[in-house]
Amino acid sequence: MNRPAGAPGRVKEISSAANPIVKQIRLLEKKRHREETNSFLAEGMKLIIDAIDNGWRLKTLIHAASARDNEAVTKLAARAVALGADVIIVPERVLGQITRRDNPQMVAGVLERRFADPARLSPGPDDVWIALDRVRDPGNLGTIIRTADAGGASGVILVGETTDPFSTETVRATMGSIFAVPLARMDTDRFAGFAGRWPGQIVGTHLEGSVDYRVPDYEKGPILLLMGNEQAGLPGDLAAMCTTLVRIPQSGRADSLNLAVATALCLYEARRHAFPISDGARS
Structure with missing residues (x-):
């Protein structure tokens, strides 16, 4: 989901693991893709909040559709959009395929890698x-x-x-x-x-x-x-x-x-x- 620099993020609901966006996120399992995109996947609301609070760039926030009424998830999604990150909402089974967990946490995120010079x-x-x-x-x-x-x-x-x-x-x-x-x-x-x-x-x-x-x-x-x-x-x-x-x-x-x-x-x-x-x- 490309957009102009500095623009707010967008929200999109996706129902299938065959969606191209989901496929790209799942490829982050591979080191080569992480290096090519300078991105990685992190799981859990606390980790995503820690990343944002420490100045890491969030590219995409993923959360389970079942958590759409969760106040903490809603606040995090709004914060992500304001920071320019896209938000995708997926069924829990798709989130499980993204994180390769049978019981995934309700939030995950794609972040930009960062190394000290x-x-x-x-x-x-x-x-x-x-x-x-x-x-x-x-x-x-x-x-x-x-x-x-x-x-x-x-x-x-x-x-x-x-x-x-x-x-x-x-x-x-x-x-x-x-x-x-x-x-x-x-x-x-x-x-x-x-x-x-x-x-x-x-x-x-x-x-x-x-x-x-x-x-x-x-x-x-x-x-x-x-x-x-x-x-x-x-x-x-x-x-x-x-x-x-x-x-x-x-x-x-x-x-x-x-x-x-x-x-x-x-x-x-x-x-x-x-x-x-x-x-x-x-x-």
């Missing part, structure tokens, strides 16, 4: 950034983005060929945090230059790390946490960029931790000084 990243002295090398699992990436939000990380950098942060699985796993955490992408060469200019510590997790992850003085920032991928860990060229290689001690039979868990441990340790224990929490 690597050239404009300027870490402050108290910042903690997370860099992920070739992360493969959408659930891991989504969980890390959610953890970065909760733990107060300044952003996440994706190094090399990674899973798409805007895949439906990743967006679901972030629980809305994708709209609050800056994401940047870099190939290995560009990241090497970025790391070479980093003004603080670069702490990497490594099986051969000689320092317990709780030992570094993380208050001497900014901190860049560098995490290897799920299968191979941190490769030698990236390990060489680190000022400190740390390890997370283990006592059981497992030979490694899940990437999202390891990242959470390191982030919260690096940010420990930002979460003082109040007197009330000690009782």
Whole structure:
């Protein structure tokens, strides 16, 4: 539904999954189509509201016809139209086909992808950034983005060929945090230059790390946490960029931790000084 720039959105009711608009939205399941259209799909009223509140561009709002009398949905639809987004109203079965869920939420949205410009990243002295090398699992990436939000990380950098942060699985796993955490992408060469200019510590997790992850003085920032991928860990060229290689001690039979868990441990340790224990929490 093309229209002049700045014009309000339009409302359209669609009854069939064979409709060309619905077909285009369903194609967002594919990474290539997300890249070609610079768009992705998010589900749930809270996520769509979070996206709008954080300045993300909503292109299309989709809601179930059964929710047309829901006051909250009506207000969101009016807000979407005022922002220039189109609103399409579909039967629940069509919404289920769009989201590939048997019991879909009553609202979904097509949004414009957004990445931070690597050239404009300027870490402050108290910042903690997370860099992920070739992360493969959408659930891991989504969980890390959610953890970065909760733990107060300044952003996440994706190094090399990674899973798409805007895949439906990743967006679901972030629980809305994708709209609050800056994401940047870099190939290995560009990241090497970025790391070479980093003004603080670069702490990497490594099986051969000689320092317990709780030992570094993380208050001497900014901190860049560098995490290897799920299968191979941190490769030698990236390990060489680190000022400190740390390890997370283990006592059981497992030979490694899940990437999202390891990242959470390191982030919260690096940010420990930002979460003082109040007197009330000690009782």
